Amino acid sequence: MLSSVMSAEEFLKAERNKDLLRLVTAGSVDDGKSTLIGRLLYDSQSVYEDQLVAMKKASERHFGNSMELALLTDGLRAEREQGITIDVAYRYFSTARRKFILADTPGHEQYTRNMATGASTADLAILLVDARRGVQPQSRRHAYILGMLGIRDLVVVINKMDLVDFDQSIYEQLTSEFSAIVEPLGFAKVQYVPISAAKGDNVVTRSDKTPWYDGPSVLEYLESVEVKRAEDEAAFRFPVQRVLRPTQEFRGYSGQISAGAVRVGDPVIALPGFRRSTVQSIVTWDGELQEAFAPQSVSITLADEIDISRGDTICAEQDLPSVATRMQANLIWFSDQPSETGRPYLIKHTSHLTTGTLKPVERLDIQTLQWRTADGFELNDVGVVELETARPLFFDPYRQSRNAGSFIVIDPAGNNTVGAGMILHAMEEGDSVAGLTATAQVWNLNGRQHRAELLEATLRGRGLAVVSLLSWEEKAAHLLLAAGFQVVVLHAPGDIGRQLSGASDEEAVQGVLQELQGLG
Amino acid sequence: MSTVLSSYAATQPFPGVLPRAAAPSATPRRRLTHLQALEAESIHIFREVVSEFQNPVMLYSIGKDSSVMLRLAQKAFYPGKIPFKLLHVDTGYKFREMIEFRDRYAQELGLDLIVHRNEEALAEGANPYKLGTSRCCELLKTKSLLDALREGGFDAAFGGARRDEERSRAKERIYSVRDPRGQWDPKQQRPELWNLFNSRLAPGESIRVFPLSNWTEMDIWQYIHEENIPIVPLYFAKPRPMLVRGNQLISTEQEFVPRLPGEKEQTVMCRMRSLGCSPCTGAIRSTATTLPAIIEELVSFRRSERENRVIDHDQDGSMELKKRQGYF
Structure with missing residues (x-):
C-alpha cells in the first residue's frame, strides 16, 4: 500500500524491485481453499469495493450469508449454481515484498488435470487439509501430483482449526501423518501452518489462539520463502x-x-x-x-x-542434453478416451512437434500409493509410460529442467491435449546399452585417421560403446547417439561435433579420456 | 558398456577447446523483476503463435492494454517488424480522441491496421439507448468482430484481456479455442501446462490468444511508466464537459445520449480509467495528470476498473454470457 509518507516515485521504485512468486493451491472439496484465497485477497486488500458488494449480494442470494469469501473466486455460472469450483482460476495479489500469481485449482477427483495445469508453472504449492476430517485420499493424490510436477516448496495448511478448538494434539497428529506421506515425494522443503481461513487465524497475521505454534503465518511465509528453481x-x-x-x-x-x-x-x-x-x-x-x-x-x-x-x-557446448527416441516418463492422462498403446499421438516438446507412441508401464493406485501394472490410462490416471518418438528428442530429465523435460500429448484426430508427460530418463536399448545417452557425443577427427583409430580403440577399451563413421551422416548419428554410442567421425564439416586438440594423437585422446573420467 | 556417465557440468574445460565463459558459480544470483518475468512470458507467446498459425491478427482496441500489447509485439520481433495485421473493431461510438490517437500512432509505427465497422447496423441507427446495451454490443462489437475475423480469414487473434479484470476471465486459458461461430465453451477448455501450447485446430475453428493473461492493472500502468509507452490522453485528468448523474459522469460526445429534464453539462475534472464507447463508459473524478499520479490514485482506489463499464453488470455473470456468444 501507498502510505502517506511514501511518494508515488518511491512507491514505483519499491515496486520495481519486487519479484514474482507463482503458487498453486490444492485440497479436497470443502477443505476451504476458496475461502483461504478469498481471505488472502481480502486481507491483503486486493479486492475492490464493487467486487465486495457483488460478493455480498451473491452470498445472501445463494447462502443466506453476508460474507462468503469463496464467492470472490468462484467465477463461472455453472459452479456458482453447484456451489463448487470446477476450473483452474488465476488470482493476483501483491504485498510490499512480492507479487503473487496464484492458481486456484479444484478439488474434485475428475478435475485432476486442472491441478496439474496449475502446478506446472508454480514454484510453490499450498495444500489444504481439513482439521476435522484428516488426511483424505484426495490429499495424498494431490501431494503426489505436486511432487511429480516438480514443486519444491510445499506449504501444508491445516484448516478449520477453529472447529477443533485450536487443539494442538489434532494439529500434531495430522502433521506427523502427513510427513510420512510427503517424505518420499521429493519436496525440498515442507512447512506446516495451523489456520482458520474463515476466521483469519494465521493467514495474514499470527493468531493468539495458537500460542503453541511459533512458525510464520501463511502470508509471512509466502513473502519470505527463497525459491530455488532447478533451471x-x-x-x-x-x-x-x-x-x-x-x-x-x-x-x-x-x-x-x-x-x-x-x-x-x-x-x-x-x-x-x-x-x-x-x-x-x-x-x-x-x-x-x-x-x-x-x-x-x-x-x-x-x-x-x-x-x-x-x-x-x-x-x-560442454553440456549437451540427452538424445533418445525411447524414454520413460511420468504421465497424467486427461481424456475421457483411454490411451491406446501403439497409436500415434502428437508429441510437443519445447518448440518441437513430432509423433510418438505410448506404452503403459505402471499405474499409480492413488488409494494405496502402490504401483500396479497397466494396459492403458484412463481419465485422471497417473503413471509411468514408455514414450517412443518418430524423431529423437533432445531432453533433460524433468527433475533437472521442467522446460527441457516436459511434453504434452495431443490427439491428432480430436486435437485435444490428452496427456502431459515428464521425462524420467532414456530407455535402455535391449539389455546391452545402459544410460550412456547423457554423454553420447560426436567427435570430429578432421580426417586424421590414426587419431580416429586410437580414439575408438581407447574408448572401447574403457568399456564405452563406440561407432566410427567415415563421413558425417546426421540421421545415422542421431540413431547411434540415441542408443548411447560415442560417434567418431573421420570426415565431417569443420563445425560439426567436438574437436580434439593436442599436439600428438596420444595427447588428444588423453584429453578426451580426462574429460570423460571427470564425469565420474 | 554399462558405465553410467552423468552430464558434463562438473568437468574441467576440454583442453585447448574454444575459451569458456566464467564459471556459473562466480556470477551473482540471476533474478528477473516481476515485470521482466511477465514481459518474457508474453514475448514467448507472441513468437509461438506467429510460428504455429497461418494468419494471426492483433485485436487493437486503442486502450492501455493494447498499447502494452503493441510494445510487447515490437519487442518480440525486433529487429524485424510486427509480422501481422492489427484489427480495430470500431463501433462508431468510440471517443474522438481514441480515433485520433489510433490513426496518428498507427502511422508513426507503420502498422498495418484494418478498421472494421458494422456499417449496416449503424445506418439503421443502432445505439445503446435505442436497443439497450446488450443488443447494441452484440451488433456493433460481437457481430462486427466475428465478421471481421471471418472476412480476414484469421486463424488466431491476439487480445489484451487480463485474468484479473473479471471473474470469468480468471479461468480463461492463454490459448482460447473458439468454434466456427466464435463461441467459447468453458467446460471444453484444453489443459495448458508449462509453456507448451497446443495449436491444433479443426477446420473452421480459431483461437483467441491473450498474451497479457497474467498482467494486473497495476502491472500495466507500471510498465507504461517504465517504458514510456504512448497512451490516449483521455486517461489523464483534465476539465471535461460531462453529465453528472449521482456517481456517474457521462460523456455527451454522441448526440443521442438523452438529457434529463433541465439537465446540463458541467465541466468536471475527470479522466477515463478504461476506454470504450463514449455513451457507455463513465469517467471518474480525478486530478491525476501524470502517470505517477494515476498509479498513486490506483493504489488508493477500492473499485475495479470495469466498474464504470455499463456492460459488465447488466446481470450477475454477464461477461461470461457475452464470451460464450463470441465476445472477446
Missing part, C-alpha cells in the same frame, strides 16, 4: 522458436531461454544438426546484452552461418 543452475538451453531474418545481413534465433545462462562468446552446439558455433550477440529491443539467463526471451546471433530452424535447440 537457474542448469546448463544453457535455448529452444529456437523462430528464425529472424528481417534483412539479408541479420540472422537471429528467437526464443525463451529454458535453462541456464549464456554470454557473448560462449561456444554452443545447435541440435539436432550438431553444428558448432559461438554466440556473437544477444539482441533485444532494449539493446544488446552481454549475458542472458532463464527465463528471458531474447534473440541470439551466431558467429557462423549454420542451418538452424524452429524446433532446434542451442545448447552449451
